[in-house]
Amino acid sequence: MSKIFEVPLYPYQRSADQDAATPVRHKVVVVGAGPVGLALAIDLAMQDVPVVVVDENDKVSWGSRAICFAKRPLEILDRLGCGDPMVDKGVIWNLGKVYFDERQVFGFNLLPEQGHKRPAFINLQQYYFEQYLVDRVRALQAEGKPIELRGGNKVLDVSQDGTGAELTIGTPDGPYRIAADWVVACDGAASPVRTLLGLDFTGRVFEDNFLIADVVMEAKFPTERWFWFDPPFNRGQSALLHKQPDNVWRIDFQLGWDIDRAEELKPENIDRRLKAMLGEEISYELEWSSIYTFQCRRMDRFHQGRVIFAGDAAHQVSPFGARGANSGLQDTDNLAWKLKLIIEGKSPVTLLDSYDAERIHGADENILNSSRSTDFITPKSEISRIFRDAVLDLSERYEATRPMVNSGRLSVPCTYDGSPLNGPDCMTLPARTRPGSPMVDAPVPGGWLLDLLGSRFHLITINEQAPDAFPVEGLDVKCLSLFTADDADGHLAQRYLGDAKSAVYLVRPDQHVAARWDHYDETAVKAALLTAIGR
């Protein structure tokens, strides 16, 4: 049986654009059909912004790659209409164990907060993730939404002027050219578009290699994340075991810097490592293996004229903490509505500066967190190893140092504090939902708060009156009235009111808070809305 990632999912088909005398112009061309490119294209198409996705391949990702998807990206996927297949297929886990040398140092339970539709994380192979996104693209096409996916289309050249960009695209039938008002490069860490434009991508290189082995086995291990520091089977290094759907287990071996890649990837050497770790008696099938090294770096700016960068093309982090694909999805969440407003002429092009400001803030937070994890996992000096080992030794006996054990701080969305799009705050309301924050889910009558929001501006009133809807200069703001009388468990009040009696929240299309008050004031709301759209 061929594996899911060996089957062409969007094979090359000749496009009418290839026979056009002059390059056909599109609103948006997305380069790259990975998780980030597909999510952006789906977001745009759902909002009737025509989009063409080009990718040099025609299959989902080779191997599992990104496997850990956090709560916020799942909420974004819900907004895009494809959260359910991901969560239905994914493995939900809450327990983790940390080992040092031969001993279990401690176990932890992430104890997810109650009152949310989605779990803190799921594990799901990237190939399933991409397949469900492609399924969603097909469903949108069936509805007549303006989205096209072109496999076997490799970007060979890119040029731009002040009003748009032009791409030269290689295909099995030879090259052709297309034009676009906007190009979004979601073409990965090695981004050909970034290279073609000669843009910098600077940061810190970590001198380390990791061997990933995805094995299929009937193992009796529980659904937990196990992390080893300096285990007997991988001395001086670390290792990770994590469960994926279909009895696929992700095993990561840290290898160090000075290794022979070809030698390490030989099945007999992988077999030797696996048996040292899991016991001589295990039987398994090796589904996929790979050696990776990584860098923590980002572009100085995430857009250059008419070319915008998202996901790994714009920023790259270490894998510890699952911040790669997760932050890429938050990029698209941030970008899609802004691009739509600019294309429709409702916002100035300078609204894109806020994409840079907000997502660079996110990238820096991710780079900081993942660099710290990397420094804990791979101490860079004798004294840093002494402290790392001291933390682990103490953690076996005392709770005191357990919070310092850092095998990856798992991805949480950032709050866009200080964003130019933020409006007024009301200091008596809870800090976690201040302007710039992603809306926190809560149960509401008939379902979940986040399912009622997104893809447009919303005005939420809690125990307060406002009109059902009001138009502001071409923008249609929808109002949503909530009452704490319906909030039996008190989640809504705790997350959105605090000690206040009532509240009014202006929420962006990406479900981030734009501004909030403790009462309704039409003039103030309208002013905050204009701020939030960059006018």
Added chain:
Amino acid sequence: MTALTTKANIKAPDEFYAELLAVHEGLSKSESDALNARLILLLANHIGNRAVLSQALRAAALKD
């Protein structure tokens, strides 16, 4: 705000100093380094106050 105590604060300082050296007795350099690191982490957790810890780090680096 609580400030780092830099005035003498330990009763019977000679006894404390002797006890500090005593736990290191017979240890190799790397065992002593490890013990010191554990001691710092335990004391830092006991203090807890981030401003005080930052003052102590600067003071220990002889930067104040």
